[in-house]
Amino acid sequence: MTTTIIFTIASLSLLGLVLALILYFTAQKFKVVEDPRIDDVETILPGANCGGCGFAGCRAFAEGCVKADSLDGLFCPVGGNDTMKKVAGYLGVTVADKAPQVAVVRCNGNCDSRPKSSNYDGYTSCAVMAGLYSGDTDCRYGCLGQGDCEISCDFDAIKMNPRTGLPEVDEEKCTACGACVKACPKFIIELRNKGPKGKRIFVSCINKDKGGVAKKACAVACIGCTKCQKVCAYDAITISSNLAYIDYNKCKLCRKCVVECPTNAIWEVNFPVRVPKRETADVEQQ
Amino acid sequence: MSKTFSIGGIHPKDNKISVKAAIENFPVMETAYISMSQHLGAPAEPVVAKGDKVKTGQLIAKANGFISANIHSSVSGTVSAIELMPDLAGNLVQHIVVKVEGDEWDEKIDRSPEIVREIKLSPSEIIAKIAECGIVGLGGAAFPTHIKLSPPPGKKAEFLVMNGAECEPYLTSDYRIMLENPEEILIGTRIMMTALGVKKAYIGIEDNKPKAIKVMKELCSKSYKNIKIVSLQKKYPQGGEKQLIDAILGRQVPSMGLPIDTGVVVQNVGTALAVYEAVQKNKPLFEGVVTVTGKCMTEQRNFRMRVGTTFESMLFAVGGFPKDAEKLVSGGPMMGKAVARIEAASVKSTSALLLLTEEETKRKPEGNCIRCAKCVDACPMGLEPFLLNRLSRAGRMEDLEANLVQDCIECGSCLYVCPANIPLLDTIRLSKASVLKIMRSRPKK
Numbered sequence: 001m002t003t004t005i006i007f008t009i010a011s012l013s014l015l016g017l018v019l020a021l022i023l024y025f026t027a028q029k030f031k032v033v034e035d036p037r038i039d040d041v042e043t044i045l046p047g048a049n050c051g052g053c054g055f056a057g058c059r060a061f062a063e064g065c066v067k068a069d070s071l072d073g074l075f076c077p078v079g080g081n082d083t084m085k086k087v088a089g090y091l092g093v094t095v096a097d098k099a100p101q102v103a104v105v106r107c108n109g110n111c112d113s114r115p116k117s118s119n120y121d122g123y124t125s126c127a128v129m130a131g132l133y134s135g136d137t138d139c140r141y142g143c144l145g146q147g148d149c150e151i152s153c154d155f156d157a158i159k160m161n162p163r164t165g166l167p168e169v170d171e172e173k174c175t176a177c178g179a180c181v182k183a184c185p186k187f188i189i190e191l192r193n194k195g196p197k198g199k200r201i202f203v204s205c206i207n208k209d210k211g212g213v214a215k216k217a218c219a220v221a222c223i224g225c226t227k228c229q230k231v232c233a234y235d236a237i238t239i240s241s242n243l244a245y246i247d248y249n250k251c252k253l254c255r256k257c258v259v260e261c262p263t264n265a266i267w268e269v270n271f272p273v274r275v276p277k278r279e280t281a282d283v284e285q286q
Numbered sequence: 287m288s289k290t291f292s293i294g295g296i297h298p299k300d301n302k303i304s305v306k307a308a309i310e311n312f313p314v315m316e317t318a319y320i321s322m323s324q325h326l327g328a329p330a331e332p333v334v335a336k337g338d339k340v341k342t343g344q345l346i347a348k349a350n351g352f353i354s355a356n357i358h359s360s361v362s363g364t365v366s367a368i369e370l371m372p373d374l375a376g377n378l379v380q381h382i383v384v385k386v387e388g389d390e391w392d393e394k395i396d397r398s399p400e401i402v403r404e405i406k407l408s409p410s411e412i413i414a415k416i417a418e419c420g421i422v423g424l425g426g427a428a429f430p431t432h433i434k435l436s437p438p439p440g441k442k443a444e445f446l447v448m449n450g451a452e453c454e455p456y457l458t459s460d461y462r463i464m465l466e467n468p469e470e471i472l473i474g475t476r477i478m479m480t481a482l483g484v485k486k487a488y489i490g491i492e493d494n495k496p497k498a499i500k501v502m503k504e505l506c507s508k509s510y511k512n513i514k515i516v517s518l519q520k521k522y523p524q525g526g527e528k529q530l531i532d533a534i535l536g537r538q539v540p541s542m543g544l545p546i547d548t549g550v551v552v553q554n555v556g557t558a559l560a561v562y563e564a565v566q567k568n569k570p571l572f573e574g575v576v577t578v579t580g581k582c583m584t585e586q587r588n589f590r591m592r593v594g595t596t597f598e599s600m601l602f603a604v605g606g607f608p609k610d611a612e613k614l615v616s617g618g619p620m621m622g623k624a625v626a627r628i629e630a631a632s633v634k635s636t637s638a639l640l641l642l643t644e645e646e647t648k649r650k651p652e653g654n655c656i657r658c659a660k661c662v663d664a665c666p667m668g669l670e671p672f673l674l675n676r677l678s679r680a681g682r683m684e685d686l687e688a689n690l691v692q693d694c695i696e697c698g699s700c701l702y703v704c705p706a707n708i709p710l711l712d713t714i715r716l717s718k719a720s721v722l723k724i725m726r727s728r729p730k731k
Contacts, residue, residue: 118626121649123709128716134376134627 035090037066044086045076050154052077052177068277071095077174078155099193101176103158103169107143108186108267109163110203113219120146130185138217141207143167143188152183171198193248196271201251201258203228205265208241214261222265228257288493289389290519291529292536294666296699298522298620300494301455304579304586309462311590312576312603318361318594319371319631320346322380324427325422327353332382338365343570344383349417355430356420360572360592363387374597374616374623381631383593395569396606402566405480406582412481412565419564421571423451424556425525426621428635430643431557435481437546444549445483445488446479447534448558450502453492453524454618457638459575460555462588464491464498467559472502472510474558477565479512482551487513488534489555494520522620523697527552529666541693556637571634576600580641582608591632598628600639619646620698638650653706661700661710667693671700671710678717685726689720692725 041062048058053076055061062278065074065087071094076083081097088095120129120136126148134140145165149158158180159172160166167180171194181189188206207214211223224242236250237257246257246266258266323329330347340346340359347357363386370378379643391397405413417432434596437443448471452460464471475487491499503515516534519526528539530552537548545552556574563569578600597614601607615624616636625639661671669690677686694714701711 102535118624121647123712125712128709128712131716131719132375134372135625136626138376140372140376140378 002042027046036067038062040090041065041087044079044083044090046078046083048078048154048174048175048177050078050177050179052175052179065091077101077177080175088156101191102174102194102198102200103176103178103180104190104192104200104202105143105158105167105169105188106190106202106204106206107141107166107186108220108265109137109139109142109218110166114142115153126183127185136187139214139221140209140217141186141188141205142218144186148183148185149180149189152179154179158189195248195253195270199253199268200248200254200270201255201266201268202246202248203244203265204267206243208243210242214242220263220265222261225262226255227260227262228266231256231260288517288519289526290521291532291666293668294664294694294699295521295523295529296664296702297520298455298702299519301581302461302494303456303581304458304577304588305461307458307462307586307588308470309466309588309590311594312592312600314592315595315599316386317366318359318363318384318386318592318684320357320360320382320443320594320598321373321631321633322347322357322382323373324357324593324633325353325355326427327351327355329380330354330357332368332380334365334368334382336365336367338510339363340365340384340524341390341392343395343572346571349420349430353430353433355422355432356418356570357382358420358570358572359384360385360594362390369617372627372630373633373701374625374627375627380663385603396567401473403473404718405473405477405565407565410483415565416440416481419560419568419570419624421560421564422634423554424560424574424635424637425527425552425554426617426635426637428633431553431561432529434551434553435478437482437551441546442549443482443484443551444486445535445548445551446475446482446484447527447545447550447552448475448489448555449525449527449530449552450489450495450498450555451518451524452495453520453522453532454620454622455522456579456640457577457618458579459577461495461498462577463559463575464495464555465501468498468501468505470562471555471558472505472513473566474560474562475513475553476510477561478551478553478558481603485512485553488516489513490516490518490524490530490534492518492520493522503508523666523695523699526666526695526697528695541690566706574634574636576632576636577638577640578604578606579638580611580643581646582610582641582643584608591636593634593636594631596629596631597625597639600632601628608641610643610645611641613642613647615640615642620702623697649709651709654707655706655708658705660703660705664699664703666697666699667695669694671714672708674714674717675708675710678713681717683717683721686717687721687725694718 024173042059045058053061084095085136114137117138118136118137124146126144126146129144135144143166147160149167150160155173157170158167177189205222207221214221214223222243228244229237229239234250234252236247258268328351331350332347334346342362344359346359361384363384366385367383373379373383413432413435421431422428430458479487499517506513527545531537531550560571573592576589579586615622616625674691698711
């Protein structure tokens with residue numbers, strides 16, 4: 001009895017020892033030497049694994065940062081400038097500040113301004129709907145309203161508003177990772193500079209049809225009338241194929257174009273409410 | 287015993303309520319909107335300008351590229367505009383708008399009713415004639431016929447298989463032409479046999495059309511001995527070319543292959559009639575038979591209609607939009623396309639305008655998959671739709687490719703049988719497009 005037990009213990013221990021040695025030498029032989037800085041950089045990164053940087057995830061981005069000579073062209077949209085500074089500090093390089101960005105929905109044709117011309121009854125997906133036809137309104141460019149952008153967002157930052165049928169971006173939560181930009185089959189969403197104190201002006205329409213056709217399909221469409229271009233003192237507005245586009249790098253936020261737009265297609269965000277014009281003040285004085 | 291294809295298939299109620307309606311000529315409209323994209327491939331290039339006078343059957347747009355087809359005016363009058371207009375899905379396509387003045391046909395077209403039986407042209411002349419007359423496949427995909435009739439080098443056609451199955455519910459346009467123009471179809475078949483150099487042709491007709499089978503069989507036994515009429519069981523999608531080859535010849539088309547890989551060319555009976563008219567009567571393809579039907583309509587009609595007639599005017603001709611109609615479909619209920627713009631115009635391959643009631647068309651809420659495998663049983667290509675659906679929703683493109691999503695013929699049988707109303711076809715079609723794109727972007731070996 002006791003001999004059996006001793007024999008068993010001894011044989012198993014020996015077996016264990018032999019296998020342990022094999023494992024040890026194999027591990028030594030096939031050791032992968034990895035830069036320890038990659039682990040450290042990964043801990044600095046937010047760890048959202050959203051892919052907004054263009055890499056497969058945070059670890060891949062960390063690897064990219066460590067291997068690269070300079071951090072130009074590498075940017076973590078979720079962590080922003082703070083994180084990039086920390087990474088740069090750790091790696092002993094410098095990094096230029098990048099203006100923070102935010103996703104902007106360039107369609108404002110809600111249920112009232114853009115009436116439906118057909119009923120879509122299929123699978124709730126913009127991609128499927130866009131594959132079938134041009135959309136349930138007369139506008140071929142506008143939002144399809146099935147919420148692919150909402151599903152794509154890892155940060156809960158873009159939500160469909162059931163009242164307008166359009167997505168709305170929560171500026172606080174949006175990290176400008178660009179997932180919704182890729183998810184939208186109509187290319188409505190754009191990443192734009194957040195602007196000073198979040199103030200920004202943009203054309204909330206991407207309809208490239210001729211003015212008459214666009215206006216017929218949607219009351220708030222850009223009709224390419226060039227009024228905004230004429231009023232802009234900074235050359236920030238370009239018009240190509242019946243559509244105005246505001247260059248956020250040139251725009252000085254003077255808001256003249258917003259007033260000029262006959263269809264209210266140009267939007268201003270985070271500006272104080274407009275003070276009434278002087279005539280009203282005069283009336284009060286009298 | 288009637289033949290049928292070996293795997294899958296469904297039996298939707300055939301609803302052929304317009305069988306008795308003889309083909310009548312649709313009145314020529316006031317304005318014709320002729321699309322430049324009536325076929326698979328590159329849009330045709332207009333050769334007329336605004337203000338030009340055109341005659342019925344005159345060439346107005348030339349084929350542009352290898353896979354493309356000529357387009358001829360379907361009416362006579364003045365070209366009033368060449369502009370972008372929405373097609374039935376709302377996408378902008380270049381159209382030639384012709385203001386109709388009278389109905390003066392091109393002098394070259396033989397309008398006499400006599401049947402010309404003798405084939406005078408050589409195979410290459412026949413193919414050139416078909417290309418010149420802009421004939422496209424009228425089975426649905428509108429693939430230019432002259433390309434199908436010239437097999438790629440190294441491949442030889444053995445048989446010609448004609449599709450007279452008309453497996454889609456509601457449609458009766460092919461049935462009516464088989465009843466009214468049987469001999470023309472047989473001559474058209476013979477012309478295509480000459481062009482391909484094949485000795486034997488089969489015409490597959492489903493057995494819910496006994497009259498058509500009888501008429502065609504009688505004619506064949508009399509004077510068209512090398513054409514065989516095959517009676518097929520009623521089963522959808524019998525008219526799919528791969529299914530038809532399986533049903534009639536028992537041959538399997540390989541994955542990602544074409545019928546010509548098994549030595550077969552498949553054509554529709556409607557195409558045969560168009561080929562006959564082009565080669566023997568010099569008449570380009572500018573009109574076709576369109577079934578206007580629906581349970582909500584008081585009368586069912588089969589019209590011989592010019593290309594470029596708007597869906598609006600078709601509705602007008604049958605007494606307006608019925609009250610309980612919910613959805614307009616161009617083509618059959620299984621594979622047809624919903625009409626999103628009624629101001630859009632018909633094209634060469636338009637076979638029907640179908641009006642469906644709410645009860646027939648409304649989708650029920652989606653449930654959970656219960657792994658009943660009905661979709662697997664129904665798939666005529668032997669795929670696993672439930673699996674493709676899951677992979678597609680997860681975006682797993684490599685796995686989708688390994689599970690042969692690219693072989694899906696988009697017949698919709700899986701969606702039809704699913705007890706949980708899962709939109710299988712929608713998700714599969716979406717990923718099929720992406721997978722094909724990935725496969726094409728790979729460097730060729």
